[in-house]
Amino acid sequence: MAEGARRPLIAVTGPRRGGRAPRFFVALALRLAGGRPxxxxxxxxxxxxxxRGLIVTGGHDVEPVLYAEAPEVMGRYDKERDAFESFMIDEALARDLPILGICRGAQLLNVRLGGNLFQELRSRRRRTSNQRTVLPLKTLLVEEGTQLHRLLGRERTHINSLHNQGIDRLGPGLAVSGRDLDGIVQAVEAPGHDFRLGVQWHPEFLFYSGRQRRLFRALVAAARRRAA
Structure with a gap:
């Protein structure tokens, strides 16, 4: 088997400057899963x-102009990154390649498919903390029968949380596959596609967890099928 099929090439996006830690750990998780970042x-x-596949990493907030809304809060925006990652997502969608959106990446995937975002989550939390941490301290409730449920193998698990925006209205073709205890969307996927998943947490910082590594293995497996 050619290396391109055996170890498929996966694009990993990020900003022009910064974002080194997420991209380093995503690359590590991909290599452990059998891919080439x-x-x-x-x-x-x-x-x-x-x-043969795409991972859009976390970072800056998605600018509201991308979903035709006025800013409600003072966000951290990166227009250059928004434009580049929008192009990458649109191309991957057009080519029907496997996509994993992480945190900001999940939000931007939803926006490119026609959805919108909550620009802040603090006022919408009642049972969950606003603390931002790489530690898995937040409870994830996984929807039965979803691809995420098949990958994680359980209906409840723990995840980390580094975001202050979240998915509001879903883009057409997406379905919710996980929420937190406040009902805030934590994962979306596209039924009918081999692998199109967005998660609000950072699985790359939980790469020591076998369950979290399954997300990267599933992406690489789908990319392998595309390469073949």
Whole structure:
């Protein structure tokens, strides 16, 4: 089997500057899963040759103009990154490639499919903490019968939380596969597609967990099928 099929090339997006820790751990998780990461960011104007899957990493807030709304809070925006990752997601969707959106990546995937976001979550939390931490201190309730449920193998688990925005209205074709104890969306997926998943937590920082590594293995397996 050719290396491109055996160890498929996965694009990993990020900002022009910063974001080193998430991308490092995503690349590590991908290598452990049998994939080959290719780090890409703003400044690239063409789709990279040989890509068989896409991971959009976490970071800056998604600017509300992308879903035709006015800013409600003072966010941390990166227009250049928004434009680049929008291009990458749109191309991956058009090519029907496997996609994993992490935190901001899940939000932007939802936006590119026609959904919108809550610009802040603090006022919507009653049973969960606003604490931002890489430790798995938040409870995830997984919807039965979803791809996420099949991957994690349980209806309740613990995740970390580093976001202050969240998914509101779903983009067409997406379904909720996980929520927290406040009912805030924590995971979405696209039924009928091999692998199109967005998660609000950071599985790359939980790579020591076999269950979390399954997300990356499933992405690589789907990319392998595309390469073949």
């Amino acid at each position: 290719l780090q890409v960011g703003p400044g690239r104007s063409a789709w990279p040759a040989g890509i």
